[in-house]
Every structure is written in structure tokens, then in C-alpha cells.
Amino acid sequence: MSSKNDSIEMSVPAKAEYIGILRLTASGIANRVGYSYDVIEDIKVSMAEACTNVVDHAYKDGSGDIKVKFDLCNDYLQIQVSDEGTEKKTLAKSNGPVDANKPIEELQEGGLGLFLIETLMDEVEITQDNGVTITMKKFVQRDEVAQGADGVETTANN
């Protein structure tokens, strides 16, 4: 891959209708890095979860931006999603997986987002300063890249 240590930054209004755009961007960049189809889907979901968190929790008055920074490095892609919300508690707590032994009426409808990010990405760090920043990394598995590039053929030498 030629692009090493490249950065891409974006800022969009913290509104639900723009999450799809960031998801597509993440998908395009992950595709550029060369991840397999499944990993690209994982990155898309993680991206959307981080952005949904900003939309739902960061700005009480509804106006503000989602800031995103992609760092394309040799062996990983790092995505930072941050807001400038000043609300003290802006983070949904990680809540998952669902406990099948609980009565249905006690199941929670929220909180699965952070759990999904932590499950689907390799490294996740959450920092809170003026706003919240979620930093997530996905490492590149070299054999996976080769497989992704070849499609699904694994027995080509037969």
C-alpha cells in the first residue's frame, strides 16, 4: 500500500442524517487500506456507533459538530471521533452483551453501541477533556489483506 501515515479530517454537523456520510467515508477509507469485506463492515458499524454517541449525548442544545480524524498507518487504521460538548456526562455506558437470563421487561434498549465498538475494534480509548474523544484502532492482518484482494479464493493452487 502506498499511502503511509496519511491523515484525513472531516467535520460534519452532529445530526443523525450525516452519520451515513461518515459511515460511507469510513468504508471507502477502510477499503483503500485493504481490509477484508467483513472487517470493513465492522469498521463501518464502529464509526456509526461513535458518531451516534455524539449525536445523542454531546450537545444538549442540538448544535455542534462531529469531528473525525482518520490516520492511515503502516499496520493499522486509527479513527478518532470527537465532540466539543461541554455536558459533564456525555458518554453512554457500555452495556452488553445482553443477559438472556433477565426477564424481557428488564432488557435495556440502549448502551450497546460502546460495547459493539469495543468488540469490533482492536484498541479503543475514550478520553474526556472539553468533549469526549473515542480513539479506535484496527490493525491490518497481512494475510487477510491478500485474501481480500484475491476475493474468496483460498485453494487457487489446486
Added chain:
Amino acid sequence: MKLDLRTEDMKAANAKKLYVAGEIDAYTAPQLKEALSQLTSRDQGITVVDLEGVDYIDSTGLGIFVGALKDTHSHEGQFKIVSLNSRVKRLFSITGLDEVMDIDEKEGANQ
């Protein structure tokens, strides 16, 4: 990018099937929630959701289905999700929701 939603009566009494197509995320989820609540709020109603046309879902959508399950439960009805693709099914599995919901990856019977 709105969801494509269509409700059909099924053969069984009080059974309705909701066909969903598109991407279920924070933007489209309210649309799904509204369509679903009309079905799950029926007393002893059977609600089947067909996700064959859905190629993307995240926690917002999963949360809507948890809400639908609870609503159905409180109305003594039944709730089932059918025809999920492997990607969508995977998120139900990771979150453990496949343990609490009736999920059938194949096409639902009683068409």
C-alpha cells in the same frame, strides 16, 4: 435514504409481517420504530419482521427491536425476526440478542 417499509397480513390470525429494506441507523430508526409499534402494540398480536432487504444495522436498530420485543411481551404477543443476512445476524449474536429473541435466518414460513 429512507427505509422501505411494507406491512402484510399473514395467514395466521392476528399475524402481520413487516418487510424492511434499507439501512437501519440513527437516522432511519425512528421510521422503523413507528411502523413496528403499530404492530407490537396489538393485544396478543403476532409480529414477524423480514430483514431480507436490510444490509446494515447498528445498535440504534438493535435497540428498536429490543423495544419491540418488550412491547410485544407486555401485550402477550409473539415477535420474530426472519431472513437476516449473515452480517445483520452477526450483530444480533455479538450482542447476545439472538438468545432472547426468536430469530430465523431463513425465510419465515406462513407466507
